[in-house]
Every structure is written in C-alpha cells, then in structure tokens.
Amino acid sequence: MQQIELMAPAGNFESLQAALDNGADSVYFGVEQLNMRARASINFTLDDLPEISKRCKAKHVRTYLTLNTIIYDHDLSIVKTLVKKAKEADITAVIAMDQAVIACARELGLEVHISTQINITNIETVKFYAMFADTMVLSRELSLRQVKKITEAIEKEQIKGPSGKLVEIEVFGHGALCMAVSGKCYMSLHSQNSSANRGACKQNCRKKYTVIDQETGFEMELDNEYIMSPKDLCTIDILDQVAESGIKVLKIEGRGRAPEYVARVIKCYRNAIDSLENNTYDKEKVVSWMQELEKVYNRGFWNGYYLGQKLGEWSNGSGSHATQKKVYIGKGVHFYTKAKIGEFKIDAYDVSIGDTILVTGPTTGAKEMEVNEMLVNDEKLLTGSKGDTITIPLEFRIRPSDKLYKIVENKVEV
C-alpha cells in the first residue's frame, strides 16, 4: 500500500511547529486575506512566508498556501501579490477555488491544488482540472466507493497534471464538518451579512434551532435542537478503507484550533498511517487513538459520508466534547541548556508533581509532559502556587515567550 501524505493545518507558528514535531508530511495555511479563515485573529502575514518555508524545508515538509475564497475584481491584484510572494518563498503549491487564482498561479509557475469548494464529484471534472492542477480535493459528500472509482480511473486513463505525474486525490480525514455543500455556504451571509465564502463564517449553524409551523404555531418536537450542527469527521477507525480507496493525501481540518489539538491529532493519524504501512493497524490501536482524539476539541465523531452513512449524526451541544482542557498557569522564564531545566513563573492556579503540563510557543510548538520532579523557589516542594518560580527538568527547550498550561479533566455538559 502506498504511503498517504498527512496534511496538517497551521493557523500560526505554534500550530505549525506542532505539526512539524508530530509527523505531518505537509501543512496548509492562509495569509491574512482570501482564505477560509480570514476572520481568525491567528493568521500568518505575507512576511511570515519565508520563515514557514524555511522551517518546513528543514523537515522536508510540503507547504500549501490557501487562497480559496471567492474572488472579486478588486482582489485580483492581491491575488497576484500573494502568489508571487509564495513563489519567491518557494512554497510548494496554492490551494485554489477561483479560476482567476488558478490562472494566476499557473502563469507564475506555481503548483495548483484544487480546493474542495470546486466540488469535484466525477472523473470528467478531474480530467478537466488536470489541465491546471496536480492534486484535487474531492467533494465531501462522496462515498469511499465513489472515491475509489475516480482514483482507479485516474490510474487506468493515466490522467496526469501539469507536473507530468498522475493526478493525486485528497480527502478530508478529520475535523469539523458543516451543513454547507463542500465548504460553500450562505447561512452567515443571510443572517449576519458575513460571507463564509470570503472566510467570514460566523458558525451560526452550530446553534440551537427549533422548527415551527407558521400557520398553526405547532412546534415540532426535536430530540436535539442542534439540527444543523453535524458531529466532527473522524476516519481513524476506517483508515484502512480510506487508504484502499486510492487517495494520496489525507487532510486534517483545524486552522482555528489550538496547537495542542494539531499536535495530538497529527500524532494519532501519523501513527495510524504508519501502522497501515507496516501492517500493524488493528482494533486495539484504534481504541487508544480514539481516546486520544477525544481529549481535544470535538463535537462528537462520525465517519462522514464515506460509508454511505445515514443522516442524523448531529452534535448535541454548542461547544466541545473534549475530555480534557488546558488551564493557564504561567509563562516561561529561562531554559538552562546544559542541565535541561526549564524555569517558569506561575501567574494563576498551582502545579503539582504528577500533573500533566503543556508548554506552547511559536518556536516550541505544543509540548506535553508529566511533572516528575520540581523545585519551587529553589526548594523541593510538591506544589507550586501563584507568584512562585518553579524549575522542572524538561525533554525540550523552552523560551520566554512560551506559555505554561496544566491539562485537567473536562466535565462535558451534554
């Protein structure tokens, strides 16, 4: 079986580092405008492109710039600037939806990947876009059987992209699914004048809704008021079937998620893909991966439409069902390189021997470990509290810009 490329989300340098540290083969990210997370405060800037490229190249990780919103006339110049800068920074490819972006990238000699928003659902469309792109994300509503038919036809008919290699098919592997048709949605625009297609989704499908007959006022009895909020996609338990469908790239959602989310999800899927490769993928492992995935943000899991799932897999809450959460404790002060000891200043709560801590930072990424030894204000104590300075032997380097968290159990209200 051919190795699948694991593609990680990167909303900022913390997440990027977390993806790199946990085994991603490629990362995707947006810069300020014209991507599906344009509203997010945690976007990269154009000036970050060389640093992203440098960090990823050092680990032989491919880099994809998302440029996948709808494009207006006034955007055309910025499209050109973004593509040009991406090319200069040696970014691997742009992920595009609009034909203007595809044309621009091709003109400047940059590889193009077709975004899910184009809604490719058949082999003829694959053939059409093969004139411009080497990798294509299929529409989210396809079943694995349909995906397989497409990948087999690519092989049989030798459908090649501009690079001369066979077209690669990419699918979503894990993360949020929404009501929209493969990422195109007018709900936010209608209700809050905020177009999801410009990267300004307000996620109002995630709220509670009731259904009322306007003539009689009769309110339908609903077991679950979150009638438009699907659970999150998870394919780790069917990854063998996903791989058999002939896909080449597995994309993980979550550019708006915290770095520890990226770290944990990428780590699980890395293990799962590697297990498939060396024939050690089994049910026992799936159970442990699922437990790991449930610890971070999720709305409950389902397999999407891949197995021809019946409808009704709705989330039953507005927020996360994660079994763990992080609590801010303090910040990094110093790292003693020779002794490999990190010094932190505690700003809130306390931290004790036996606690699991999480350190995040733009260069550190997201590192988690259990505290086995600790000095509190140079004394051997079991607990450090607000105002204290603690030193902990660490397996990784920390920086003064890093934040220290404690991982605690999250009581989920359902």
Added chain:
Amino acid sequence: MVVITLQRNKCIGCNYCVELAPNQFQMSKKDGKSVLLHAKDKKGFFTAKSNDDIIFDACDKASKACPVNIISVKNI
C-alpha cells in the same frame, strides 16, 4: 459632524461598505482592502470627518454590515 473610522488592517475585503456607502468607501486594487476616502491615518485607524450629515445613514449601514466590525460612525 459625522466622524467615520476604519480599522483598515483587519479588513477582509468583502466589499459591503462600498455597496452601502460608495461615496465614502472604495476597494483598493493594490491590496484588496477597503479605503475610507479623504481619511487621515493614525496608527492604522483611518478617520474621516464631514459636515454633511446625509452621509451618516449610508456609513451607519456600512458599519452594521461590516462582518469584522472595523467601521465606526459617530454623529457629533
């Protein structure tokens, strides 16, 4: 007097302000973001003042429509 402020760096170029107040806003073809016409820049906050009270309504609509809430309009 009407005072309009645009926090330009957060603009996502959605174009609504131009649709609702075309005499006060224009989209820049240079960077795809909104430009508040005749405005002065103070650390990324672009402010324009006008004695023409008629523009208030249009700018107020633009302010309410802005998905990233970066336009403020005051009638003082």
